[in-house]
Amino acid sequence: MKPTFPLIAVSFFAADVQAGVGPFLGIYLLANGWTSEKIGTVLTIAGIVGMLVTAPAGALVDATTRRRGIVAAGGALTVLAAVIIWLGQGFWPVTLSQIATAVAGAAMGPALAGLTLGIVGRQNFDRQFGRNQVANHAGNIAAALLSGWLGAWLGIVYVFALSAAFGVGCMLTAFLIPARSVHRHHARGIARDDNDDNAPVQTDSASILVRNRPLLLLAIALAAFNLGNSAMLPLYSLAVASTHKAGASQITAANIGIAQVVMLLAAAFASRLTRRFGFWWIILVTLLTLPLRAVTAAWLEPPWGIFPVQILDGIGAGLQSVAVPALVVHLLHGSGRVNLGQGAVQGVQAAGACLSPLIGGWLAHLFGYPVAFMLLGSVSVASFAIWIGYGGQIRQACDERGEELSKLADVDSSRLFR
Template sequence: MKPTTSLLAVSFFAADVQAGAGPFLGIYLQAHGWHADSIGTILTVGAIVGMLVTAPAGALVDAIYHRRLVVVCASALTIVAAVVIWLSQDYWPIMSSQIATAVAGSTMGTALMGLTLGITGRRNFDRQYGRIQVANHAGNIAAAALSGAAGWWFGISYVFVLSAIFGVACIASVLLIPARAVHRHYARGLAHEDEKDRSQVRAERVRVLLHNRPLLLLAIALAAFDLGNSAMLPLYSLAVSARHHGAASQITAANIVISQVVMLIAAVYAYRIIRRWGFWWVIFATLLTLPLRGVAAAWLTTPWGIVPVQIFDGLGSGLLSVAVPALVVHLLHGSGRVNLGQGAVKGIQAAGGSLSPLLGGWLANRFGFSTAFIVLGSLSAISLAVWVMQGVTIRRAFDTRRDELDKMADVDTSALFQ
């Protein structure tokens, strides 16, 4: 079996590890008498922990040579968290499980990027990572469909049993990747061919991230985008289930499945679109999906309204899931800080996402769901302003960087993509 095939299996089962209980947790806690503000607090704390852990997780993936072990540990955390939720619905056990899930999800995402870069190299990173995201979205679809079925037949608590099963499968899959298949230097973005020779192998200082203007602008734009986008799915599930009473787990599952199907399709073509139109235009198009999603969610709080609302989510998130990691590799390859850069960008992005459930829950309680969706969608104006006003500077930096990358050594992937 090719290591790229095993990596796809890891990504498939890692879907539940990265997402955790997701919006199902809100429905589960609501059924046990929790109020929307308490649910929002739990989700926000988890998001904040994930934000704080993401950059250190990237630094860990850069520094450690046993990168498969990172996936094993993250999966184990998810299994423990699922067991805790199954056994208790008290505040602090649930809080602890969300912290563990956040650590696992943040670490898993960065580990998958490092493994992909170490196996396929820079030139084929966007191509393989697009496949990784296809497998990941397929895993989300399978997990959501199975979770909806489990919630219908056995009760929503069995969603967490499924999460533990996916964690075990993820551990088994990553152990199928031979350790030698992951190039220890290329996995962190160092163009150094000899894996055994550690002399003369030095990563640049961390300040290389601060001096990279396009990277900082990307992080700011994504933070504003996630501030509006992250709360949309759980809030919309709550809005539809509250208005139409019952079948909450099935409505949530349908929300996830629709967006994940669209994300899967977007990820299939993402690397081709990136190579055809370039990073700037692809990210610009994804930022436009948020206001459209906000308006659709405000107007269409009906069971069939989940289709247009989640299509917008799928298009934006599907393209971003490939474009952003590939762009970070483009900007930082050769520095030895690629995974730290991935973690830093995702950490700043998560800073916006961590506040989104709190902001969305407060708006929904104070002004109603429709107003909350409109306000959240309007936050895209910040992202678009940053990206458009600095567009010339960003595109010029991309072109200059492309010339530099052409001169660097890379992994021989002829046997992987035949």
């Protein structure tokens, strides 16, 4: 069996591990007397923990050869989170469950990137990671459909049992990946075969992350983007719940499902589009989706706005899910710090994302949902200013790195794509 098959299976089950119960949690808590600002506070606390854990998780993925174990641990934390929230709906049990979810999601991103890089190498990373993300979004679609069904027929609390089941699936499939198929040096971005001599491996200092200007610009632009974007889905789901209480879980499932279908399609073509147009243009398109999404959410009341709002979300998130990790590999391969870089970029993104629910929740409470959507969308000005203002430097750095990378050794993974 090709090692990419269980890798794709892991990506499928990792969907619920990375995303968690998300909007369903908001509806569940709203039905139990929670306010939107209290829900936003819990999500923000979890987001802060996830932000702090992501970079160390990336460093761990670089340092260890047990990358499959990190994935399995993330699945176990998801099971724990589901059990906790099943047993109690108090502030601290819910907060603890979301912290466990945040830690699992933070570790999963760098771990899957490291496994992919170790199995297929740098040249085919974007192709395989695109396939991973297609499976990941398929997992989200399956989880959304099953969650909607469970919420309608058994009660929304059973959505948490489904999340635990996905966590178990993630744990089992992680160990189906043959350990010997993951090249330990290439998995951390070192162009050296595992069978070479046992001389000490030289890696760059972690300070390479702050010395790499394109990487910094990428992280800051994405942090600004997530500051406005991350609260959109849970906030829109709360808007749905406030006006359509009877069918809130089904409408929320549709809310997630539409976005995930579009993400799946976008991820399927992301590798080809990136190779055709370049990283800078593709990421610029993803940044453009935020203001368009905000205006649509503000002017089209739920449920009518679900389709355009979530289609825009799917385009942006689907392209970013492949283009951003591939760009990090492009900028850092050869340093031995690729997964630290993945974690650092995701951590800076999380810095914006963790504030988004708190700001969005309070804005919705004080001014209503339409104003909250518009104000969240307005932060796109910062991401545009960074990405367009320094566009020439970023494109030049990508071109120069392409020439350098062509001279480095890589994994021969051609047989995996036949």
